[in-house]
Amino acid sequence: MSPAHKPRIAVVFGGRSSEHAVSCATAASVLAVIDRDRYDVVPIGISHDGKWVLESAEPARLQLTAGHLPAVDGAAAAVVVSNDPARHAITVAEPGATPPELGAVDVVFPLLHGPWGEDGTIQGLFEIGGIRYVGSGVLASAVGMDKHYMKIVFAAAGLPITPYAVVKPREWEDDRGAVREAVAALGYPVFVKPARGGSSLGITKVYDVDGLDDAVEHARGYDPKVLVEPSAEGSREIECGVLQRLDGDADASKVAEITGYGEHEFYDFDAKYLGEEGVTLQVPADIPDELAEEIQRLALLAFEAIGCEGLARVDFFVGHDGAPVINEINTMPGFTPSSMFPRMWAESGVSYPELVDRLITLASERPTGLR
Numbered sequence: 001m002s003p004a005h006k007p008r009i010a011v012v013f014g015g016r017s018s019e020h021a022v023s024c025a026t027a028a029s030v031l032a033v034i035d036r037d038r039y040d041v042v043p044i045g046i047s048h049d050g051k052w053v054l055e056s057a058e059p060a061r062l063q064l065t066a067g068h069l070p071a072v073d074g075a076a077a078a079v080v081v082s083n084d085p086a087r088h089a090i091t092v093a094e095p096g097a098t099p100p101e102l103g104a105v106d107v108v109f110p111l112l113h114g115p116w117g118e119d120g121t122i123q124g125l126f127e128i129g130g131i132r133y134v135g136s137g138v139l140a141s142a143v144g145m146d147k148h149y150m151k152i153v154f155a156a157a158g159l160p161i162t163p164y165a166v167v168k169p170r171e172w173e174d175d176r177g178a179v180r181e182a183v184a185a186l187g188y189p190v191f192v193k194p195a196r197g198g199s200s201l202g203i204t205k206v207y208d209v210d211g212l213d214d215a216v217e218h219a220r221g222y223d224p225k226v227l228v229e230p231s232a233e234g235s236r237e238i239e240c241g242v243l244q245r246l247d248g249d250a251d252a253s254k255v256a257e258i259t260g261y262g263e264h265e266f267y268d269f270d271a272k273y274l275g276e277e278g279v280t281l282q283v284p285a286d287i288p289d290e291l292a293e294e295i296q297r298l299a300l301l302a303f304e305a306i307g308c309e310g311l312a313r314v315d316f317f318v319g320h321d322g323a324p325v326i327n328e329i330n331t332m333p334g335f336t337p338s339s340m341f342p343r344m345w346a347e348s349g350v351s352y353p354e355l356v357d358r359l360i361t362l363a364s365e366r367p368t369g370l371r
């Protein structure tokens with residue numbers, strides 16, 4: 001990138017996963033703060049059915065509120081995205097428009113959650129084109145998205161995880177008795193979740209075998225691969241942000257706690273996003289320093305274990321014994337200013353606009369190709 005050239009950033013959002021609306025809400029916030037003096041911004045939406053369209057940078061329309069799930073306008077004309085290997089850039093063009101070219105994009109900010117966005121698939125597309133993008137690469141994104149493989153890699157790295165059983169389609173269809181036995185061995189109550197889900201969609205807490213079939217079918221509506229875990233009853237839910245520095249090392253943020261679910265049984269979709277009364281987040285968490293430091297240490301190890309880049313949020317349960325276990329890692333965590341990740345960083349001295357800027361700078365400076 002020559003110094004005279006104002007970098008053009010494609011903010012990509014929406015996407016084909018069930019977290020489309022959450023991604024739009026995130027994009028609304030990022031589009032509102034991105035420094036237009038430093039960057040040209042091209043907002044690109046991916047509709048529910050996978051069409052790439054040029055979106056207006058009108059953050060208000062994209063807000064997520066009770067009763068309004070924002071979405072990319074799938075009826076808009078598709079843009080043409082092609083790669084320019086000589087410049088490590090992609091070119092975005094409106095078909096038939098004069099001039100047709102919206103410009104060569106230097107860095108892509110994929111603000112996408114869930115499959116086909118946070119799981120390495122779109123990252124693979126950018127890798128093929130030699131295009132710089134924000135966040136984790138193909139492998140870290142894929143492992144972070146799939147709670148089954150995430151646990152395998154974390155366990156291999158010596159990190160504490162919750163026990164689990166995997167229910168693959170063939171097992172569910174051919175040997176339900178074996179699945180019931182495996183789940184009973186974990187001990188009820190259990191949490192049943194889609195392996196590659198997010199935003200708590202498709203998750204059910206199940207108290208006995210009678211509720212198992214419906215919960216598995218519900219999760220299978222999101223992913224044919226389902227995970228079952230014993231409920232971490234009475235545990236505290238603590239989260240920690242990880243952010244890379246420009247020198248490549250990563251820092252852990254202050255940790256935060258989800259201290260109340262309001263009317264909800266657990267931290268489900270409505271509790272997460274609808275700003276309901278009684279749902280309380282405490283930043284920083286009111287826990288002993290030693291525990292906070294241990295959580296930060298584990299968060300950095302988790303980031304390293306799957307080979308993350310840029311950012312991640314690592315979520316923990318802390319039980320009565322005071323020992324943290326990792327629930328999951330998110331390679332593209334919720335990213336509105338009221339989301340945990342930006343709030344934890346604000347508390348740690350990195351403001352929301354600085355966070356956005358840091359991620360774009362990291363992406364624009366990192367080499368393309370195998371790293």
Ligand SMILES: Nc1ncnc2c1ncn2[C@@H]1O[C@H](COP(=O)(O)OP(=O)(O)O)[C@@H](O)[C@H]1O
Pocket residue numbers: 162191193197198199200201203229230231232233237266267268315327328
């Ligand atoms: N094993 C568990 N024990 C207790 N609560 C759980 C368990 N698994 C999930 N939950 C609850 O469900 C929420 C969402 O689960 P999580 O695994 O983080 O999925 P997602 O990727 O959708 O966020 C958690 O924040 C927590 O409140």
Ligand SMILES: [Mg+2]
Pocket residue numbers: 199200315328
């Ligand atoms: Mg979660």
